[in-house]
Amino acid sequence: MTEISAREAIREAIAEEMRADSRVFLLGEEVGQFQGVYRVTQGLLNEFGSKRVIDSPITEHGFTGLCIGAALAGLRPIVEFMTFNFAMQAMDQIINSAAKVKYMTGGLLKCPIVFRGANGVGSRLAAQHSQCYAGWYSQIPGLKVVAPFLASDTKALLKCAIKDEGPVIFLENELLYNYKFPKEAKEQKVEIGKAQVLVEGKDVTIVSFSLYTDHALKAAEELKKDGIQAEVIDLRTIRPLDFATIINSVKKTNRLVTVEGGWKFAGVGVSIAAVVMQEAFDYLDAPILNVTGKDVPLPYAANLEKLALPQVKEIFDACKQLCYTSSQR
Protein backbone atom coordinates (compact mmCIF):
# COMPACT_ATOMS: atom_id res chain seq x y z
CA MET A 1 0.00 0.00 0.00
CA THR A 2 1.38 3.44 -0.87
CA GLU A 3 1.60 6.19 1.70
CA ILE A 4 0.46 9.79 1.78
CA SER A 5 1.28 12.62 4.17
CA ALA A 6 -1.15 15.27 5.37
CA ARG A 7 0.92 17.76 3.39
CA GLU A 8 0.31 15.86 0.15
CA ALA A 9 -3.33 15.33 1.04
CA ILE A 10 -3.90 19.07 1.42
CA ARG A 11 -2.10 19.87 -1.81
CA GLU A 12 -4.09 17.26 -3.73
CA ALA A 13 -7.38 18.56 -2.32
CA ILE A 14 -6.59 22.15 -3.30
CA ALA A 15 -5.36 21.19 -6.77
CA GLU A 16 -8.37 18.99 -7.52
CA GLU A 17 -10.86 21.66 -6.45
CA MET A 18 -9.00 24.36 -8.37
CA ARG A 19 -9.11 22.18 -11.48
CA ALA A 20 -12.82 21.62 -10.98
CA ASP A 21 -13.89 25.23 -10.34
CA SER A 22 -12.24 28.33 -11.78
CA ARG A 23 -13.74 30.48 -8.99
CA VAL A 24 -11.48 28.77 -6.45
CA PHE A 25 -8.23 30.61 -5.75
CA LEU A 26 -5.52 30.38 -3.11
CA LEU A 27 -4.13 33.45 -1.32
CA GLY A 28 -1.63 33.70 1.48
CA GLU A 29 1.89 34.51 2.51
CA GLU A 30 4.55 32.58 0.55
CA VAL A 31 2.03 30.22 -1.07
CA GLY A 32 3.34 30.81 -4.60
CA GLN A 33 6.94 31.48 -5.51
CA PHE A 34 8.28 30.23 -2.18
CA GLN A 35 6.11 27.09 -2.61
CA GLY A 36 4.67 27.42 0.91
CA VAL A 37 6.59 27.76 4.16
CA TYR A 38 5.66 24.15 4.95
CA ARG A 39 5.80 23.15 1.27
CA VAL A 40 2.09 22.42 1.39
CA THR A 41 1.43 24.46 -1.75
CA GLN A 42 4.41 23.20 -3.71
CA GLY A 43 3.78 23.17 -7.45
CA LEU A 44 0.44 24.98 -7.32
CA LEU A 45 1.77 28.26 -8.76
CA ASN A 46 3.28 26.33 -11.64
CA GLU A 47 0.01 24.61 -12.45
CA PHE A 48 -2.46 27.44 -11.85
CA GLY A 49 -0.47 30.62 -12.38
CA SER A 50 -0.23 33.82 -10.37
CA LYS A 51 -3.82 34.84 -11.02
CA ARG A 52 -5.07 31.95 -8.87
CA VAL A 53 -2.15 31.28 -6.54
CA ILE A 54 -1.53 34.66 -5.00
CA ASP A 55 1.38 35.67 -2.79
CA SER A 56 -0.01 38.22 -0.36
CA PRO A 57 1.75 40.89 1.64
CA ILE A 58 1.98 40.18 5.39
CA THR A 59 -1.32 41.80 6.09
CA GLU A 60 -3.71 39.29 7.65
CA HIS A 61 -6.47 41.70 8.62
CA GLY A 62 -6.56 43.26 5.18
CA PHE A 63 -6.28 40.15 3.03
CA THR A 64 -8.87 38.31 5.12
CA GLY A 65 -11.33 41.14 4.57
CA LEU A 66 -10.41 41.28 0.89
CA CYS A 67 -11.05 37.56 0.44
CA ILE A 68 -14.37 37.82 2.27
CA GLY A 69 -15.38 40.57 -0.13
CA ALA A 70 -14.33 38.35 -3.04
CA ALA A 71 -16.43 35.50 -1.61
CA LEU A 72 -19.48 37.77 -1.29
CA ALA A 73 -18.99 38.69 -4.94
CA GLY A 74 -19.09 35.04 -6.05
CA LEU A 75 -15.53 33.72 -5.79
CA ARG A 76 -14.42 30.82 -3.57
CA PRO A 77 -11.22 31.86 -1.80
CA ILE A 78 -8.89 29.54 0.10
CA VAL A 79 -7.04 31.74 2.56
CA GLU A 80 -3.84 30.27 3.94
CA PHE A 81 -2.66 31.57 7.28
CA MET A 82 1.00 30.70 7.69
CA THR A 83 -0.17 29.67 11.14
CA PHE A 84 -3.45 30.34 12.89
CA ASN A 85 -1.58 32.39 15.46
CA PHE A 86 -1.43 35.15 12.85
CA ALA A 87 -5.14 34.88 12.14
CA MET A 88 -5.83 36.66 15.42
CA GLN A 89 -5.01 39.82 13.48
CA ALA A 90 -7.93 38.95 11.22
CA MET A 91 -10.32 37.76 13.91
CA ASP A 92 -12.78 40.62 13.44
CA GLN A 93 -13.24 39.91 9.73
CA ILE A 94 -13.57 36.15 10.28
CA ILE A 95 -16.16 36.45 13.02
CA ASN A 96 -17.97 39.72 12.39
CA SER A 97 -18.01 39.52 8.60
CA ALA A 98 -17.60 35.93 7.32
CA ALA A 99 -19.48 34.10 10.07
CA LYS A 100 -22.37 36.54 10.48
CA VAL A 101 -23.10 37.85 6.99
CA LYS A 102 -25.56 35.13 6.00
CA TYR A 103 -27.62 35.63 9.14
CA MET A 104 -27.46 39.42 9.01
CA THR A 105 -28.70 39.42 5.42
CA GLY A 106 -31.51 36.98 6.11
CA GLY A 107 -29.80 34.57 3.70
CA LEU A 108 -29.36 37.07 0.83
CA LEU A 109 -25.58 36.67 0.82
CA LYS A 110 -23.33 33.71 1.47
CA CYS A 111 -19.64 33.58 2.17
CA PRO A 112 -18.02 30.43 0.74
CA ILE A 113 -14.47 30.69 2.02
CA VAL A 114 -11.88 28.39 3.62
CA PHE A 115 -9.43 29.65 6.22
CA ARG A 116 -6.69 27.06 6.57
CA GLY A 117 -3.23 26.70 8.03
CA ALA A 118 -1.18 25.24 10.85
CA ASN A 119 -2.89 25.30 14.23
CA GLY A 120 -1.74 24.33 17.70
CA VAL A 121 1.66 23.23 18.77
CA GLY A 122 4.65 23.06 16.46
CA SER A 123 8.09 22.16 17.71
CA ARG A 124 9.77 24.50 20.21
CA LEU A 125 8.05 27.61 18.83
CA ALA A 126 7.09 28.99 22.25
CA ALA A 127 4.08 30.98 23.36
CA GLN A 128 3.17 33.23 20.43
CA HIS A 129 3.42 30.53 17.77
CA SER A 130 1.87 27.57 19.57
CA GLN A 131 -1.80 27.80 20.36
CA CYS A 132 -4.85 25.72 19.57
CA TYR A 133 -7.77 27.82 18.32
CA ALA A 134 -10.33 25.02 18.04
CA GLY A 135 -12.23 26.24 21.08
CA TRP A 136 -12.19 29.87 19.96
CA TYR A 137 -13.70 29.36 16.53
CA SER A 138 -16.04 26.60 17.65
CA GLN A 139 -17.93 29.07 19.78
CA ILE A 140 -19.09 31.05 16.76
CA PRO A 141 -22.43 30.33 15.07
CA GLY A 142 -21.96 30.59 11.32
CA LEU A 143 -18.56 28.92 11.25
CA LYS A 144 -17.70 25.28 10.64
CA VAL A 145 -14.50 24.06 12.27
CA VAL A 146 -12.64 21.05 10.90
CA ALA A 147 -9.49 19.54 12.47
CA PRO A 148 -8.65 16.19 10.86
CA PHE A 149 -6.03 13.62 11.84
CA LEU A 150 -5.81 10.99 9.08
CA ALA A 151 -4.48 12.10 5.70
CA SER A 152 -7.43 10.53 3.91
CA ASP A 153 -9.83 12.56 6.07
CA THR A 154 -7.70 15.66 5.56
CA LYS A 155 -8.04 15.42 1.81
CA ALA A 156 -11.72 14.54 1.77
CA LEU A 157 -12.69 17.14 4.36
CA LEU A 158 -10.70 19.93 2.72
CA LYS A 159 -12.51 19.19 -0.53
CA CYS A 160 -15.81 19.37 1.39
CA ALA A 161 -14.69 22.67 2.95
CA ILE A 162 -13.85 24.23 -0.43
CA LYS A 163 -17.22 23.13 -1.81
CA ASP A 164 -19.10 24.32 1.28
CA GLU A 165 -21.37 27.36 0.83
CA GLY A 166 -20.23 28.97 4.09
CA PRO A 167 -17.01 29.84 5.92
CA VAL A 168 -14.94 26.87 7.13
CA ILE A 169 -12.01 27.04 9.55
CA PHE A 170 -9.66 24.21 8.55
CA LEU A 171 -7.15 23.54 11.32
CA GLU A 172 -4.03 21.68 10.26
CA ASN A 173 -1.05 20.77 12.42
CA GLU A 174 2.57 21.38 11.57
CA LEU A 175 3.74 18.10 13.10
CA LEU A 176 1.13 16.13 11.15
CA TYR A 177 2.31 17.53 7.78
CA ASN A 178 5.07 14.92 7.79
CA TYR A 179 3.07 11.98 9.16
CA LYS A 180 2.77 9.17 6.64
CA PHE A 181 -0.58 7.44 6.43
CA PRO A 182 -1.57 4.50 4.28
CA LYS A 183 -3.19 5.81 1.12
CA GLU A 184 -6.68 4.49 0.69
CA ALA A 185 -7.23 2.79 -2.66
CA LYS A 186 -10.64 4.41 -2.89
CA GLU A 187 -11.43 7.86 -1.58
CA GLN A 188 -13.43 7.78 1.62
CA LYS A 189 -16.92 9.20 1.67
CA VAL A 190 -16.55 11.80 4.35
CA GLU A 191 -18.64 14.79 5.33
CA ILE A 192 -18.18 17.75 7.66
CA GLY A 193 -19.81 17.13 11.03
CA LYS A 194 -19.16 13.41 11.42
CA ALA A 195 -16.74 11.85 13.89
CA GLN A 196 -15.18 8.47 13.33
CA VAL A 197 -14.54 5.55 15.68
CA LEU A 198 -10.94 4.62 14.93
CA VAL A 199 -10.63 1.86 17.53
CA GLU A 200 -13.54 0.00 19.05
CA GLY A 201 -13.53 -0.78 22.75
CA LYS A 202 -15.92 -1.40 25.63
CA ASP A 203 -14.25 -0.01 28.75
CA VAL A 204 -13.63 3.70 28.20
CA THR A 205 -14.11 6.22 25.38
CA ILE A 206 -11.32 8.60 24.39
CA VAL A 207 -12.26 11.49 22.08
CA SER A 208 -9.71 13.74 20.47
CA PHE A 209 -8.83 15.55 17.26
CA SER A 210 -5.89 16.50 15.08
CA LEU A 211 -2.43 15.65 16.50
CA TYR A 212 -3.81 14.38 19.80
CA THR A 213 -5.79 11.61 18.17
CA ASP A 214 -2.35 10.09 17.61
CA HIS A 215 -1.71 10.31 21.36
CA ALA A 216 -5.11 8.78 22.06
CA LEU A 217 -4.33 5.84 19.77
CA LYS A 218 -0.99 5.28 21.52
CA ALA A 219 -2.66 5.41 24.93
CA ALA A 220 -5.23 2.86 23.75
CA GLU A 221 -2.40 0.52 22.72
CA GLU A 222 -0.89 0.81 26.19
CA LEU A 223 -4.25 0.28 27.87
CA LYS A 224 -4.77 -2.89 25.84
CA LYS A 225 -1.68 -4.35 27.49
CA ASP A 226 -3.41 -3.81 30.84
CA GLY A 227 -6.58 -5.44 29.64
CA ILE A 228 -8.51 -2.23 29.13
CA GLN A 229 -10.27 -1.84 25.81
CA ALA A 230 -10.49 1.84 24.98
CA GLU A 231 -12.69 3.14 22.19
CA VAL A 232 -10.97 5.96 20.31
CA ILE A 233 -13.07 8.55 18.51
CA ASP A 234 -11.49 11.07 16.14
CA LEU A 235 -13.80 14.08 16.09
CA ARG A 236 -12.58 15.39 12.70
CA THR A 237 -15.08 18.25 12.93
CA ILE A 238 -15.34 20.39 16.05
CA ARG A 239 -18.28 22.48 14.87
CA PRO A 240 -20.87 21.13 14.26
CA LEU A 241 -19.79 18.49 16.76
CA ASP A 242 -20.99 14.92 16.32
CA PHE A 243 -22.39 14.38 19.81
CA ALA A 244 -24.38 11.34 18.68
CA THR A 245 -21.26 9.29 18.00
CA ILE A 246 -19.78 10.24 21.39
CA ILE A 247 -22.99 9.52 23.30
CA ASN A 248 -23.48 6.18 21.54
CA SER A 249 -19.99 5.22 22.61
CA VAL A 250 -20.51 6.40 26.19
CA LYS A 251 -23.68 4.30 26.37
CA LYS A 252 -21.41 1.32 25.78
CA THR A 253 -18.30 2.26 27.79
CA ASN A 254 -19.88 4.47 30.49
CA ARG A 255 -16.62 6.40 30.76
CA LEU A 256 -15.22 9.33 28.82
CA VAL A 257 -11.86 11.07 28.51
CA THR A 258 -11.40 14.05 26.19
CA VAL A 259 -7.99 15.08 24.86
CA GLU A 260 -6.94 18.36 23.26
CA GLY A 261 -3.81 20.47 22.97
CA GLY A 262 -5.63 23.69 23.84
CA TRP A 263 -6.45 25.03 27.28
CA LYS A 264 -9.11 23.43 29.43
CA PHE A 265 -11.18 26.42 30.54
CA ALA A 266 -13.98 27.12 28.04
CA GLY A 267 -12.39 24.52 25.79
CA VAL A 268 -13.65 21.76 23.51
CA GLY A 269 -13.39 18.99 26.13
CA VAL A 270 -15.36 20.74 28.84
CA SER A 271 -18.06 21.60 26.29
CA ILE A 272 -18.31 17.92 25.35
CA ALA A 273 -18.42 17.01 29.02
CA ALA A 274 -21.31 19.39 29.65
CA VAL A 275 -23.43 17.99 26.82
CA VAL A 276 -22.69 14.34 27.67
CA MET A 277 -23.55 15.05 31.31
CA GLN A 278 -26.85 16.60 30.26
CA GLU A 279 -27.83 14.01 27.69
CA ALA A 280 -26.29 10.76 28.94
CA PHE A 281 -26.05 11.26 32.69
CA ASP A 282 -27.59 7.88 33.47
CA TYR A 283 -24.97 6.10 31.41
CA LEU A 284 -21.95 7.58 33.16
CA ASP A 285 -20.17 5.47 35.75
CA ALA A 286 -17.50 8.05 36.49
CA PRO A 287 -16.86 11.78 36.07
CA ILE A 288 -15.67 12.84 32.62
CA LEU A 289 -11.99 13.74 32.57
CA ASN A 290 -10.35 16.32 30.31
CA VAL A 291 -6.72 15.95 29.35
CA THR A 292 -5.67 19.33 27.97
CA GLY A 293 -2.82 21.73 27.53
CA LYS A 294 -1.76 23.20 30.88
CA ASP A 295 -3.03 26.60 31.92
CA VAL A 296 0.12 28.48 30.90
CA PRO A 297 1.46 30.13 27.74
CA LEU A 298 3.56 27.52 25.95
CA PRO A 299 7.17 27.61 27.21
CA TYR A 300 10.23 27.23 24.99
CA ALA A 301 12.45 24.91 27.08
CA ALA A 302 12.13 21.34 25.82
CA ASN A 303 11.26 19.82 29.18
CA LEU A 304 8.74 22.53 30.03
CA GLU A 305 7.14 22.38 26.59
CA LYS A 306 6.60 18.65 27.05
CA LEU A 307 5.08 19.21 30.49
CA ALA A 308 2.70 21.85 29.16
CA LEU A 309 1.19 19.55 26.52
CA PRO A 310 -0.99 16.44 26.89
CA GLN A 311 1.14 13.31 27.14
CA VAL A 312 0.21 9.75 26.24
CA LYS A 313 0.83 8.83 29.88
CA GLU A 314 -1.71 11.39 31.07
CA ILE A 315 -4.37 9.92 28.79
CA PHE A 316 -3.41 6.44 29.96
CA ASP A 317 -3.64 7.51 33.62
CA ALA A 318 -6.97 9.25 33.14
CA CYS A 319 -8.45 6.11 31.59
CA LYS A 320 -7.07 3.90 34.36
CA GLN A 321 -8.51 6.26 36.95
CA LEU A 322 -11.96 6.07 35.36
CA CYS A 323 -11.76 2.29 35.23
CA TYR A 324 -10.88 2.30 38.94
CA THR A 325 -7.61 0.47 38.41
CA SER A 326 -4.21 1.59 39.59
CA SER A 327 -2.11 3.38 37.00
CA GLN A 328 1.12 2.04 38.50
CA ARG A 329 2.94 -0.19 36.07
Added chain:
Amino acid sequence: MNKISYKEKHESCYYKMLLIRRFEEKAAQFYGMGKISGFCHLYIGQEAVVVGMLTVAKQSDKHVTSYRDHGHMLALGSDAGPIMAELMGKATGCSKGKGGSMHMFDPSNNFYGGHGIVGAQVSIGTGLAFAEKYLDTKGIAYVYYGDGAANQGQVYESFNMAKLWNLPVVYVIENNEYALGTSVSRATAMTDLYKRGESFGIPGIRVDGMDVLEMEKAAIKASTYVGEGRGPFIIEAKTYRYKGHSMSDPATYRTRAEVQDVMEKRDPINNFKKFVLEKGHVAQAKLDEIESSIKKIVAEAASFAEESPFPDPTDLYTDVE
Protein backbone atom coordinates in the same frame (compact mmCIF):
# COMPACT_ATOMS: atom_id res chain seq x y z
CA MET B 1 -21.68 57.88 -17.62
CA ASN B 2 -25.36 57.28 -18.07
CA LYS B 3 -26.66 58.77 -21.28
CA ILE B 4 -29.56 60.76 -19.95
CA SER B 5 -30.42 64.41 -20.32
CA TYR B 6 -29.44 67.05 -17.77
CA LYS B 7 -33.09 67.50 -16.98
CA GLU B 8 -33.62 63.83 -16.18
CA LYS B 9 -30.39 63.62 -14.25
CA HIS B 10 -31.16 66.67 -12.17
CA GLU B 11 -34.65 65.45 -11.46
CA SER B 12 -33.21 62.12 -10.41
CA CYS B 13 -30.61 63.75 -8.12
CA TYR B 14 -33.22 65.90 -6.48
CA TYR B 15 -35.55 62.95 -6.09
CA LYS B 16 -32.92 60.70 -4.51
CA MET B 17 -31.56 63.32 -2.12
CA LEU B 18 -35.02 64.35 -0.98
CA LEU B 19 -36.14 60.73 -0.64
CA ILE B 20 -33.21 60.00 1.68
CA ARG B 21 -33.97 63.08 3.76
CA ARG B 22 -37.71 62.54 4.09
CA PHE B 23 -37.28 58.83 4.69
CA GLU B 24 -34.79 59.39 7.47
CA GLU B 25 -36.86 62.18 9.03
CA LYS B 26 -39.62 59.61 9.30
CA ALA B 27 -37.17 57.06 10.71
CA ALA B 28 -36.07 59.60 13.33
CA GLN B 29 -39.70 60.16 14.25
CA PHE B 30 -40.27 56.42 14.60
CA TYR B 31 -37.12 56.17 16.69
CA GLY B 32 -38.47 58.83 19.03
CA MET B 33 -41.70 56.85 19.31
CA GLY B 34 -39.78 53.72 20.25
CA LYS B 35 -40.73 51.89 17.06
CA ILE B 36 -37.10 51.74 15.93
CA SER B 37 -34.40 50.78 18.41
CA GLY B 38 -30.71 50.08 18.68
CA PHE B 39 -28.14 52.15 16.84
CA CYS B 40 -29.59 54.15 13.98
CA HIS B 41 -27.17 56.37 12.04
CA LEU B 42 -28.77 58.99 9.85
CA TYR B 43 -27.33 60.29 6.58
CA ILE B 44 -29.17 63.61 6.69
CA GLY B 45 -26.87 66.35 5.42
CA GLN B 46 -24.64 63.95 3.48
CA GLU B 47 -27.13 63.06 0.72
CA ALA B 48 -25.17 64.66 -2.12
CA VAL B 49 -22.21 62.33 -1.66
CA VAL B 50 -23.72 59.00 -2.66
CA VAL B 51 -26.27 60.55 -5.01
CA GLY B 52 -23.54 62.41 -6.91
CA MET B 53 -21.35 59.31 -7.10
CA LEU B 54 -24.22 57.23 -8.46
CA THR B 55 -24.83 59.56 -11.40
CA VAL B 56 -21.70 58.00 -12.87
CA ALA B 57 -21.67 54.38 -11.66
CA LYS B 58 -22.69 51.65 -14.08
CA GLN B 59 -25.48 49.21 -13.30
CA SER B 60 -23.03 46.37 -12.67
CA ASP B 61 -20.66 48.32 -10.40
CA LYS B 62 -20.54 47.28 -6.76
CA HIS B 63 -21.00 49.34 -3.64
CA VAL B 64 -20.29 48.93 0.06
CA THR B 65 -20.42 51.24 3.05
CA SER B 66 -20.53 51.41 6.82
CA TYR B 67 -23.47 51.25 9.22
CA ARG B 68 -24.67 54.66 7.92
CA ASP B 69 -26.31 52.83 5.07
CA HIS B 70 -29.98 53.76 4.54
CA GLY B 71 -29.07 56.52 2.13
CA HIS B 72 -26.99 54.22 -0.05
CA MET B 73 -29.77 51.64 -0.16
CA LEU B 74 -32.34 54.24 -1.22
CA ALA B 75 -30.04 55.94 -3.72
CA LEU B 76 -29.31 52.58 -5.36
CA GLY B 77 -33.02 52.05 -5.84
CA SER B 78 -33.91 49.60 -3.08
CA ASP B 79 -37.56 49.76 -2.06
CA ALA B 80 -38.25 52.05 0.88
CA GLY B 81 -40.77 49.66 2.45
CA PRO B 82 -38.39 46.79 3.28
CA ILE B 83 -35.80 49.31 4.52
CA MET B 84 -38.27 50.86 6.96
CA ALA B 85 -39.47 47.37 7.92
CA GLU B 86 -35.88 46.34 8.64
CA LEU B 87 -35.46 49.38 10.88
CA MET B 88 -38.46 48.15 12.85
CA GLY B 89 -37.17 44.59 12.95
CA LYS B 90 -40.03 43.20 10.89
CA ALA B 91 -40.13 39.95 8.91
CA THR B 92 -40.58 41.88 5.66
CA GLY B 93 -37.36 43.83 6.25
CA CYS B 94 -34.58 43.65 3.68
CA SER B 95 -32.63 41.37 6.06
CA LYS B 96 -35.79 39.64 7.37
CA GLY B 97 -35.50 41.74 10.52
CA LYS B 98 -32.23 40.14 11.56
CA GLY B 99 -29.84 42.87 10.50
CA GLY B 100 -31.39 46.16 11.54
CA SER B 101 -30.23 49.65 10.64
CA MET B 102 -26.52 48.84 10.49
CA HIS B 103 -26.71 45.63 8.44
CA MET B 104 -28.60 46.24 5.22
CA PHE B 105 -27.76 44.59 1.92
CA ASP B 106 -29.28 44.44 -1.53
CA PRO B 107 -27.34 42.14 -3.86
CA SER B 108 -29.94 42.74 -6.60
CA ASN B 109 -28.62 46.31 -6.73
CA ASN B 110 -25.01 45.22 -6.12
CA PHE B 111 -25.06 46.70 -2.64
CA TYR B 112 -22.91 44.63 -0.27
CA GLY B 113 -23.73 46.35 3.04
CA GLY B 114 -24.14 47.84 5.60
CA HIS B 115 -21.15 46.89 7.89
CA GLY B 116 -21.16 47.60 11.61
CA ILE B 117 -17.44 47.50 12.32
CA VAL B 118 -15.67 50.77 11.50
CA GLY B 119 -13.37 50.21 8.52
CA ALA B 120 -14.31 46.56 7.85
CA GLN B 121 -16.05 47.53 4.62
CA VAL B 122 -12.83 48.96 3.20
CA SER B 123 -11.06 45.62 2.90
CA ILE B 124 -14.31 43.87 1.97
CA GLY B 125 -14.89 46.45 -0.76
CA THR B 126 -11.34 45.98 -1.98
CA GLY B 127 -12.28 42.29 -2.29
CA LEU B 128 -15.30 43.24 -4.41
CA ALA B 129 -12.84 45.00 -6.73
CA PHE B 130 -10.58 41.94 -6.64
CA ALA B 131 -13.52 39.83 -7.86
CA GLU B 132 -14.24 42.31 -10.68
CA LYS B 133 -10.68 41.95 -11.88
CA TYR B 134 -10.55 38.16 -11.35
CA LEU B 135 -13.78 37.62 -13.29
CA ASP B 136 -12.84 40.29 -15.84
CA THR B 137 -16.26 41.91 -15.51
CA LYS B 138 -14.85 45.43 -16.03
CA GLY B 139 -16.77 46.85 -13.10
CA ILE B 140 -15.69 49.21 -10.34
CA ALA B 141 -16.14 48.79 -6.60
CA TYR B 142 -17.18 51.96 -4.79
CA VAL B 143 -16.13 51.83 -1.15
CA TYR B 144 -17.52 54.45 1.22
CA TYR B 145 -16.12 55.16 4.67
CA GLY B 146 -15.93 58.01 7.12
CA ASP B 147 -13.17 60.20 8.49
CA GLY B 148 -13.15 58.00 11.59
CA ALA B 149 -12.54 54.81 9.62
CA ALA B 150 -9.75 56.61 7.77
CA ASN B 151 -7.56 55.92 10.80
CA GLN B 152 -8.13 52.15 10.81
CA GLY B 153 -5.13 50.01 9.91
CA GLN B 154 -6.97 47.78 7.45
CA VAL B 155 -7.66 50.81 5.25
CA TYR B 156 -3.94 51.05 4.54
CA GLU B 157 -3.54 47.30 4.20
CA SER B 158 -6.26 47.58 1.56
CA PHE B 159 -4.63 50.56 -0.17
CA ASN B 160 -1.43 48.55 -0.45
CA MET B 161 -3.08 45.51 -2.02
CA ALA B 162 -5.37 47.60 -4.22
CA LYS B 163 -2.41 49.41 -5.77
CA LEU B 164 -0.13 46.35 -5.79
CA TRP B 165 -2.72 44.39 -7.77
CA ASN B 166 -4.18 47.41 -9.61
CA LEU B 167 -7.72 46.77 -8.46
CA PRO B 168 -10.65 48.77 -9.85
CA VAL B 169 -11.75 50.52 -6.70
CA VAL B 170 -12.82 54.05 -5.82
CA TYR B 171 -12.47 54.91 -2.14
CA VAL B 172 -14.95 57.59 -1.13
CA ILE B 173 -14.14 59.17 2.22
CA GLU B 174 -17.26 60.80 3.59
CA ASN B 175 -15.57 63.34 5.82
CA ASN B 176 -18.46 64.63 7.93
CA GLU B 177 -16.01 66.25 10.34
CA TYR B 178 -16.78 64.10 13.38
CA ALA B 179 -15.92 60.51 14.22
CA LEU B 180 -18.75 60.10 16.69
CA GLY B 181 -17.81 63.05 18.95
CA THR B 182 -14.18 63.53 17.94
CA SER B 183 -13.44 66.14 15.31
CA VAL B 184 -11.03 65.24 12.53
CA SER B 185 -8.30 67.52 13.87
CA ARG B 186 -8.47 65.91 17.32
CA ALA B 187 -8.01 62.40 15.89
CA THR B 188 -5.93 62.81 12.78
CA ALA B 189 -2.28 63.87 12.51
CA MET B 190 -2.53 64.92 8.88
CA THR B 191 -6.02 66.08 8.08
CA ASP B 192 -5.82 66.04 4.28
CA LEU B 193 -7.43 62.65 4.03
CA TYR B 194 -7.34 62.63 0.22
CA LYS B 195 -3.54 62.54 0.46
CA ARG B 196 -3.58 59.35 2.49
CA GLY B 197 -2.93 57.27 -0.62
CA GLU B 198 0.19 59.18 -1.67
CA SER B 199 2.73 56.75 -0.23
CA PHE B 200 0.97 53.93 -2.07
CA GLY B 201 0.89 55.82 -5.36
CA ILE B 202 -2.88 56.28 -5.20
CA PRO B 203 -4.10 59.69 -6.35
CA GLY B 204 -6.76 61.52 -4.41
CA ILE B 205 -8.88 64.64 -4.69
CA ARG B 206 -10.91 66.69 -2.24
CA VAL B 207 -14.35 67.77 -3.26
CA ASP B 208 -17.31 69.66 -1.80
CA GLY B 209 -19.50 66.80 -0.70
CA MET B 210 -22.42 69.16 -0.14
CA ASP B 211 -22.66 69.79 -3.88
CA VAL B 212 -24.10 66.94 -5.89
CA LEU B 213 -22.68 68.27 -9.18
CA GLU B 214 -19.19 68.58 -7.71
CA MET B 215 -19.56 64.99 -6.54
CA GLU B 216 -20.54 64.01 -10.06
CA LYS B 217 -17.43 65.66 -11.50
CA ALA B 218 -15.24 63.85 -8.98
CA ALA B 219 -16.96 60.57 -9.78
CA ILE B 220 -16.29 61.04 -13.49
CA LYS B 221 -12.64 61.75 -12.79
CA ALA B 222 -12.30 58.72 -10.50
CA SER B 223 -14.19 56.26 -12.66
CA THR B 224 -12.27 57.34 -15.76
CA TYR B 225 -8.94 56.84 -14.03
CA VAL B 226 -9.94 53.48 -12.56
CA GLY B 227 -11.65 52.41 -15.76
CA GLU B 228 -8.38 52.88 -17.64
CA GLY B 229 -6.92 50.10 -15.51
CA ARG B 230 -4.70 52.42 -13.50
CA GLY B 231 -5.77 51.08 -10.12
CA PRO B 232 -7.48 52.73 -7.15
CA PHE B 233 -8.51 56.36 -6.69
CA ILE B 234 -9.49 58.31 -3.58
CA ILE B 235 -12.17 60.97 -3.25
CA GLU B 236 -12.45 62.91 -0.02
CA ALA B 237 -15.93 64.40 0.13
CA LYS B 238 -16.17 67.24 2.66
CA THR B 239 -19.63 66.88 4.05
CA TYR B 240 -21.56 67.34 7.28
CA ARG B 241 -24.10 65.35 9.22
CA TYR B 242 -26.90 67.34 10.74
CA LYS B 243 -27.91 64.77 13.34
CA GLY B 244 -25.82 63.07 16.01
CA HIS B 245 -23.52 60.17 15.17
CA SER B 246 -26.48 57.93 15.88
CA MET B 247 -29.93 58.57 17.30
CA SER B 248 -28.52 58.09 20.79
CA ASP B 249 -25.98 60.91 20.40
CA PRO B 250 -27.14 64.38 21.50
CA ALA B 251 -24.09 65.89 19.73
CA THR B 252 -23.01 68.20 22.53
CA TYR B 253 -19.48 68.37 21.12
CA ARG B 254 -20.47 71.04 18.62
CA THR B 255 -22.51 74.21 18.85
CA ARG B 256 -26.03 74.63 17.61
CA ALA B 257 -24.78 77.65 15.66
CA GLU B 258 -22.27 75.50 13.77
CA VAL B 259 -24.96 73.10 12.63
CA GLN B 260 -27.37 75.94 11.84
CA ASP B 261 -24.76 77.68 9.75
CA VAL B 262 -24.16 74.60 7.59
CA MET B 263 -27.88 73.98 7.18
CA GLU B 264 -28.43 77.55 6.03
CA LYS B 265 -25.44 77.94 3.75
CA ARG B 266 -24.39 74.49 2.53
CA ASP B 267 -27.52 72.35 2.50
CA PRO B 268 -27.15 70.02 -0.49
CA ILE B 269 -30.85 69.84 -1.28
CA ASN B 270 -31.78 73.51 -0.93
CA ASN B 271 -28.74 74.67 -2.85
CA PHE B 272 -29.35 72.19 -5.65
CA LYS B 273 -33.00 73.17 -5.80
CA LYS B 274 -32.01 76.83 -6.12
CA PHE B 275 -29.51 75.93 -8.83
CA VAL B 276 -31.87 73.93 -11.04
CA LEU B 277 -34.59 76.55 -10.73
CA GLU B 278 -32.22 79.39 -11.60
CA LYS B 279 -30.84 77.46 -14.56
CA GLY B 280 -34.32 76.46 -15.58
CA HIS B 281 -33.31 72.79 -15.73
CA VAL B 282 -36.30 71.69 -13.70
CA ALA B 283 -39.54 73.58 -13.22
CA GLN B 284 -40.97 74.35 -9.78
CA ALA B 285 -44.04 72.31 -10.66
CA LYS B 286 -41.87 69.27 -11.31
CA LEU B 287 -40.04 69.72 -8.00
CA ASP B 288 -43.40 69.93 -6.24
CA GLU B 289 -44.51 66.78 -8.01
CA ILE B 290 -41.33 64.98 -6.86
CA GLU B 291 -41.88 66.20 -3.31
CA SER B 292 -45.42 64.89 -3.20
CA SER B 293 -44.45 61.54 -4.74
CA ILE B 294 -41.78 61.15 -2.05
CA LYS B 295 -44.31 62.00 0.63
CA LYS B 296 -46.43 59.17 -0.66
CA ILE B 297 -43.50 56.71 -0.88
CA VAL B 298 -42.43 57.44 2.68
CA ALA B 299 -45.99 57.19 3.99
CA GLU B 300 -46.44 53.87 2.21
CA ALA B 301 -43.10 52.59 3.50
CA ALA B 302 -44.11 53.58 7.00
CA SER B 303 -47.46 51.82 6.87
CA PHE B 304 -45.92 48.78 5.16
CA ALA B 305 -43.42 48.54 8.00
CA GLU B 306 -45.95 49.16 10.74
CA GLU B 307 -48.41 46.62 9.37
CA SER B 308 -45.78 43.94 8.78
CA PRO B 309 -45.43 41.09 11.28
CA PHE B 310 -42.43 40.48 13.45
CA PRO B 311 -40.29 37.52 12.39
CA ASP B 312 -41.63 34.09 13.24
CA PRO B 313 -39.84 32.60 16.28
CA THR B 314 -38.69 29.74 14.04
CA ASP B 315 -36.63 32.27 12.04
CA LEU B 316 -34.29 32.50 15.02
CA TYR B 317 -32.47 29.44 13.74
CA THR B 318 -32.59 29.98 9.98
CA ASP B 319 -29.78 31.31 7.75
CA VAL B 320 -27.07 30.59 10.32
CA GLU B 321 -24.75 28.29 8.34
